[in-house]
Amino acid sequence: MKKLLFTLSIITLAFTYTSCSDDDDDKKISYESLPAESRLFIETHFPGVTVRLVEEDNDSYDVYLSNGYEVDFDKQGVWKNVDGNHQQLPASILALSPLDIVSEYVQTTYPSQYIVEIDKDNQKNGYEVTLNNNLELIFEWNGTFRTIDY
Known part of the structure; x- marks a missing residue:
């Protein structure tokens, strides 16, 4: 019985080790x-x-x-996503074309809300915008509103 318990413990440990192995390919740089384009974006929209x-x-x-x-x-170096983690995105980013159209739509349609994340979504062929109430809106590449993402 002790041998069986020991063997099961070893097998469980082996599975736990493999399932927790670090398969993250991210490298700190x-x-x-x-x-240069990325650095310019950061320095322009997040000075200081x-x-x-x-x-x-x-x-x-x-x-x-x-x-x-x-x-x-x-x-x-082209931005793909800006996530404010529930903070309003900088006005300088929302002033970029066509995000200015997106921002104007949000201000008009949802005046008490603000944009906390913008994602260039190639699968949806446009921008996915998240508001502070967690509502997700989809816009065409030209800034035209398409739909609410449920």
């Missing part, structure tokens, strides 16, 4: 290693904010800022 961490994986860069924001970039 320096801020200076980001493409400290970059806490930069991670690189196979197809993107994830930048974590000291104010709680996260910005994801593709390998060319």
Whole structure:
């Protein structure tokens, strides 16, 4: 009985170890290693904010800022996602075309809400915008409202 219990313990431990193994391909890199376009985006829209961490994986860069924001970039340095973690996104980002159209739609249609995340969503062929009430809106690439994402 002790042998069986020991064998089962070893098997359980082996499965636990393999299921918890670190398969994360993210690699920490320096801020200076980001493409110039990414650095310019951060410095323009988050002036004076400290970059806490930069991670690189196979197809993107994830930048974590000291104010709680996260910005994801593709390998060319173009932003893919800006997540304010429930904080309102900077007006300078929302002033970019066609995000200015998106922002105007949100202000008109949902005047008591604000944008906390924008994702360039290639699968939905447009922008996915999350409001502070967790409502997700889908917009065409040109900024035209398409639908609510339920």
